Amino acid sequence: MDPCTTFRNRWMELALDADRRSAWEQGCEHLTSCSACREWVEARSFQVRALSSLTRRSLPGELSQVVGSDLSEREAALARVLRSLPRMEAPAALDRAVASSLRSTAGVSHTGRGKLDPARSRKSVRALAYETVPPVLERLVDEELAAPGRHLAERFVGGLERVPAPAALDRRVSGLFRRPAPRRLAAALAVAASLVLVWRFAIPREPTFERTLRRVHVQDPGQLGSVARGLVEGLGGGVPSAVNLRPGEER
Structure with a gap:
């Protein structure tokens, strides 16, 4: 073991006995020749004085119980x-x-x-x-x-005594999980009802018509409407095809 370690271990053994430590330091040759150990002793002496100046506290009665x-x-x-x-x-x-x-x-x-x-x-x-x-x-x-x-x-x-949660914390946690839920549900229901009303009454919708087809037997081209007559002329290539219709003949 090197001299510095030996010196510091011995100093720590005498740290709490100021009189014996001072007498030992005066007769120690290593402390005189080693600057690093002198700085170390100054730092440790300051720590010992600071710790010794602290007020001693007695253990609480609850701990003993x-x-x-x-x-x-x-x-x-x-x-x-x-x-x-x-x-x-x-x-x-x-x-x-x-x-x-x-x-x-x-x-x-x-x-x-x-x-x-x-x-x-x-x-x-x-x-x-x-x-x-x-x-x-x-x-x-x-x-x-x-x-x-x-x-x-x-x-x-x-075995430690269980400490209950403060009443303020209990009320705050209960409020976070209990009060907002009905408000959110009521708001959602109101929005849903509004959307239903808007869709039912405010949005215009096209009327639905029943689409039916009728088959009509025409005896005379004059019985055709203008739209039907134009369609026949377009399909038949002209009016003669429609005029040549014989009574009772379907086209």
Whole structure:
């Protein structure tokens, strides 16, 4: 480690003890020979004085209550989990083994005063029936071990008091989604009704005529109208074709 790093680490250790730091700086040769460290010490000394001049604030009472509530909730949750575990009675083999061990003489079944024979103890323990851990408890423990920080933060945040939204914000949000909708609907209905009235009464429409064709038997060219006579002359090439019509003949 270079001398500058060693000096600065030692200075940070003594930063909050002004007397010891001053005495150490006076006897430090590196501070006298290194201009970079002197500038560094001046900057850090200013920061230490500024931070030391700040007023100390005590923790709010609400924080202590929240932390205490969170800890009590964790203890209560652990107690509920332990109470939910099934209680197992000691097997009959263990009762018999313990009773036999207690009835045994000190020289045969005991290794010393108040101690059971280790061999019999192991045999008695092997005779015990064991129960597997409940799946729910195993899953909760695995999740807790996988991300302990996240679960701790979730429990802490969940214990915080929920602050309701201000009444002014509630009224403003309610007004945005409730009041304009009927106004827009009424305006749309009024526009639609106006368009229907304009289309019905203001826009002129051509009258519809029933177009029919009639077949007329003409006996005399004089019975034809001027339009029909001109049409016959145009189709027949002249008046003689129309004059040569015989009675009862269709053209």
